[in-house]
Amino acid sequence: MTSIVANRGGDPARRRRTLVAWSFCLPFMVFFLAFGLWPVLASLLMSFTDIRSRDLRTPVNVGFVGLENYVTLFDDPTFVRALLNTLYFVVVGIPVTMVISLVIAVALNSGIQRLKGFFRVGYFAPVVTSIIAVAVVWRYMYQGDGLINGALAFVGIHGPDWLNDPVWAMPAMIVMAVWRNFGIPMVIFLAGLQGVAPELHEAASVDGASRWRSFRSITLPLLRPTTLVVAVLLSISYLQFFEEPFVMTGGGPLDSTISIGYYAYEQFGFGLYGLASAASYVLVLVIALLSFLQFRLFRTRS
Amino acid sequence: MSRKTVLAAIAGGVITAFVLTGCGRAATSGGAVEAGAPVDNGPATGTVDVWAMGTEGEKLPELVAKFEKENPDADVKVTAVPWQDYAKKIETAVASGSTPDATLVGSSDLASFVAGGGLEPVPAGLVDVDSFYPGARSSTEIDGATYAVPWYVETRVLFYRKDLAQAAGAKAPTTWDEFTPFAKALQAQGAKWGFSVATGAPYTWQGVLPYLWQAGAELTDAERSKFTFDSKQGLEGLTRYQSLFTDGIASPNGPVNLGEVEPKFVSGEVGSFISGPWEIGLLNQAGGKKFLANVGVAKIPAGPHANTSYIGGGHFSVFKDAKNRDGAWKLIRWLSKPKTQTDWFTISGDLPAAQSAWESDVLSADPNLAVFREQLKNAQNAPAVTTWTQVGALVDSEAEKVAKRVSTPQEALAAIQAGAAKIGTGN
Amino acid sequence: MTTVIAPSAARQRVALRIGTYVLLVLGLVVTLAPFAWMMLGALKPTGEIIADPTAWLPKSPTLGNFADLLSRQNFGLYFVNSILVAGACVVGNVLFCSMAGYALAKIDFAGQRILFSLVLVMLVVPGIATFVPLFVQVSNLGLANSYLGLIMPYLVTPLGVFLMRQFIGEIPDSLLEAARLDGASEVRIFLRIILPLSGPALATLAILTFLFQWNNFLWPLVIAQTDNMYTLPVALALFAVGANGTNYGLLLAGSVAVVLPIVTVFLCLQRYFIQGIASTGIK
Incomplete structure (x- = not known):
């Protein structure tokens, strides 16, 4: 300096x-x-100390334990599970959210005029809702005899008991997260698509390229910077995965929906502040790593 | 400014912070805890700030109105805190120094609050501790000192559909061996599940540990210095718990929320379950007064050792940071009187912790209460160790694996023992 | 579209357009269905929801759930708490972030770049990563379980500064230079030129802050200890997983109470919401 x-x-x-x-x-x-x-x-x-709730009023008067908290974390199968679950949520949730939002953004940008604003508002509405309220409502919809299985039965599918099934509880939460979040990338993609000059497509169609080809070879590459922004935004928000298990499953069944955030909150509740800090710092590291990877992925190819 | 400079600045900050703060834990002095300073017999004065949870919090103001009448200069302010998450709320209040004067405490959580260091020991001679049920009293004594005064107790008994049992010609089971055919008989009468029990939700351990006790297991050594889950008896108990699911009596996706089982019991989907004294009120709500005629209440079926049930309940404690410490203890002394406890029973249905309160007419007349009274003679609390919240959560998650048959009872017991040993008893 | 189109291509285009509309309408129905089910469910007595969880229309519609929410469950107070906390954070962010945003965008000063990099770094640090030390600190300030404790950590946000810096950066320098030549102080420039020109940005920031605070959960959950300090989401969450977990009618009504106000605000000001979100993604 x-x-x-x-x-x-x-x-x-x-x-x-x-x-x-x-x-x-x-x-x-x-x-x-x-x-x-x-x-x-x-x-x-x-995260390098053994601070507990009883030390709260003397936070400097605690023991230095080095990396012990981190060792404890990775020794605890529940934490490893939480880490994997969080990654599962992110790695599956983000691409699905992006694909759906891109499809809708492209549809909205395909030259339709009527009701465009209405659609945009409708699709965006879930974004403003509280995850807590959404989780409360979806918890009922996911019941074994609930609305979602009713709808599935209508098309002949016998749905699982979503939130009680260790295999299906996580996909159920991903679907809910996609529903709540796809509005954000949708408007960002929409803004990005409006930046693609229509002349480029016209030129391509004169050359006889199919719509699909011109989308793949013109639109997608131009959207790469937008995609990066969307990916980073979504991963920060998806990595914080906490409210959904808090309301819907308590991290179960069989730890299948426990997340790093939930784990950290639990340790905080036990009064183990050092361990809770270490768990949340692992989350910071994952965010840093993931952002770095995404920058590499979307930058180098352009 | 390069990224390197930023990193260097941050690294510098970290090191400085460590050096400046002189990080390190001062030696904590051990030694016996003395009882709190005595409280006089005069009337209470000033504002007494009290936290109470759930229904107790909603109904307590009605009771303390009488205290305020007897102590005109005192003003009791009751703040309601939901039972859900209340332990975290008390712990954080203690930690952050924003406590009220007194609080209601769930008996199994008391030890961990004592570990937090925020509670004052009960003043010498405040109450006669021998007047309470031993199971309640023992859970107020931690590390040789008393930190709370028992207020109400609850124990768990068996609730079953009397009509279904009669139709099947079955009578209430008294042992494990009788219980399985009993539950199957209820199923033969149309119940989908003969029994319902928690499988992993918070506080599942309250439903699981009694099986271990019934088999004769001791969960800690006499000094409560180490856990002893992994005994032959412990295994027998946990195996019994799993058999409920392998025999097809109980659903491996047990209830998660309070109030979840009642509609199923009323509809006949569930034939029996184990619950506490509040259940009569809930069943009355869910099924109406008429339905109560179909509800049978019986003592817990006995295992090879005994028919031990869980005893829980509420104690009152005073915080070290209390602004009106004397007023708070005076209120608690009043709350523990048999007469007050009988009044409280009529208001809330909570069972008195003071044994003599049970002699009153309202309590002795009710046949259902007689079952609870009998069961209280054989009921046990969670080990009074400061780390119990954590160990209890561990038992919950291992019990879920047992119920869903992901772990064998052996594996689960070994995992509980290893995990609990790592957590330690705090002693 | 002045180019001549062959009849088959025109037919194809019409088909494509119809297909697009069908897709959009179907998607919209699925997207809005949970809202509809929530609203209709809140009008049903609990028994009706249990009896047939897949039903849509209430057989005997009632406002009883909402009456219960207000009379028995203190939701009026939680509502006021939510408004107070979100409102205070809006004022703080609008005021302090626009000041800092102005300095970062329009004044060349020592430490500018390091400050802005720190703001950028903090943009990606989630609340869950810092709630423990934050709790320790706020408690030691004696602010646990108080309005100040709820508000202070979110009185300014890195996102607020980022948005304001980006927006103010687009105001032409020539305007400021002219004022500076006339001898106007920086304070005067900020008040007379920057603020009046930043209306839409301030509105966006205000709305995003309000939205975020209204839905914020972890921090109020940690710092509010007693009932009287709960915000709506905290009250709803603790209510939903506690003793009333099966009181479906009441819970759906509670969800409506959390969702409906913000959706109404959204419908009235949707332009700012959508632009605000979009602008967080565009450099």
Whole structure:
């Protein structure tokens, strides 16, 4: 930092500007430091200690245990399960959400005029709902004799007892998450599609290319930056997977829907703050890693 | 600014923080805990802030109105907290120093709150501890000190469809061996499941551990310094639990929520289940007064050792951070009186922890209550160890594996023992 | 579309358009069905929901569930709490984030880049990663189980600063330079030029903040201890998994109470919602 100040520090106008700018940032900085940056750091520090609920009022008066909390985590089959479940949720949930939202965005962008705004609002509506309320409602719809199995029976499928079945509980939650979230990538894709000049498609159709081919070779590559944004946004939101198991399954049946977030909350409830911090830091690492991978995936090929 | 500078700044911050704070745990001093300072006999004064959970929280104001009449200078403020998640709420309140004066505490959770360090020991001579049921009293004593005063007790008994049993010519079972054919007889009369029991939901252990006790298992050593789940008796108990599912008596997807089994019991889908004294009220709600004639109540069927049931209940504790400590203890002293407890029974249906309160007319006349009273003589609480919340959750999740036949009882018991040993008893 | 189209291609185009509409309508029906079922279910007595969970129309519609919600369950108070917390966060974000956003976008100062990188990094850190130390800290400030404790951690958000910086960055510099030449102070420029021009961005930020806070769950769950501090989602969640887990009518009514207000706001201001979400994704 010193180098930059040394470079330009001699300029009194800049020094004054810096002072003014930081005064503008001051209220934000106070809260951002205290409730944003510091907890991120503190979480890391706490994950190396044996802090428990009883130490709350003396948070520095705790034992340093190195990586012990992390060892405990990866020794605990429940945590490993939580990690795998969270990845399952993300790895299956995100592509499905993206494909559905892209299909609808393309349909909305296909030149239809009538009711376009109406459709957009309707498809977006689930995004504004509280996950808690949604989970409460879907919990009933997923009952063995509930609405969803009723609808499936209508087309001749005998549905499972979704939330009581260790195999189907997670897909049930993914379907619900897709329903609630696809509106977000839909509007982002829609904005991206509107940026694709129609002349490109016209040129392609003159060349005799099929719609599918022109979509694949023109639209998709142009949407790559949009796709990256969507993927990062969705993975941050899907990795926080917590409310759904809290309301719908309590992490069961047989730990099949327990997530890292839920696990961390449980440890917090037991008063094991150090372990809870370590679990949530694993989540931070996963987010960092996944964002990095997505940048690689969508950047290098363009 | 390069990324490296940012990283270096963060790393620097971490190290500085460690150095500056001088991270390290000061030695905690052991030693005996002394009883709290005595409380005088004068009337209570000032505001007493009390937390109470669930229905108790809704109905407590009606009871304490009488206390306020007797103590005109006192004002009792009751705050309702849902039972669900209440343990986390108390723990966080203690940890963050935002406690009320007193709180209702579930008997099996008391030890973990004591470990949190927020509760004051009961003042010497406040109440006569021998007046309470021994099962209730023993769960208030932790590490040689008393941290709560028993208020109400609950124990679990067998509820069954009397009409179905009569139609099948079966009478209430008294042993494990009698129970299985009994449940099958109910199924023969149309019940889909002869019995219903929790399979992994929170507090499943309350339904599972009695089987271990009935087989004669002791879950800790005498000093409560280590867990002893993995005994021959423990295995016998857990095997018995699994047989409920392998015999096809009970659904491996047991109830998750309170209030879930009642409609099924009323409709005849479920033939019997084990529950506490609040059940009569719930069944009255679900099926109406007329339906109650079809409800049979019996003591828990005995295993090879005994017919031990679970005893739970509510105690009252005072927080170290209480602003009106004397007022709170005076309120609790009043709440533990047999007369108050009888009044509370008429308001809430909660069973008195004070044994002499059972002699009153309202309690002694009811034949269903007689069953509970008998059962209370043989009922046990969770081991009073400070880590029980965690161990209980472990038992819940292993029990689910047993019920769904993913684990054998041997495997599950070994996993419980290993996990519990790692968690420790906190002693 | 002035190009000449062969009749077969025209027919194909019409078929495609019809197909698109069919797809969109079907999709919409599936998307809105849970809302409809929730609303209709909230009007049924619990017994009716248990008797036939697949039924749509209430046989004997009643507002009893909503009356219960208000009289027995304190939902009026939770509603007020939710509004208070979300409202305070909106004010904080609009005020403080626009100030910081202005400095980041339009003033060249030492530390600017490191501050902005920190904001960017914090954009991706989820709340679940920091709730433990946050809880420790807020408790030690003596703010557990209080409105301040509920509000303070979300009074400013990195997203707010990010959005405002991006938007203010698009205001032409020439406007500011002219004012600076006239000797206007930065405060005056902010109040007289930036704020009036940022109306749509401020509206977007206000709405997104309100939406996020209205639905926020983990933090209020952790920091609110007693009933009187619950927000709507916390109350609903604890109610749903506790003793009333099978009180279907009441729970559906509770869900309506959480969802309906925000959906109404959304329908009135949908342009800002959708633009707001879209702009988080566009550089």
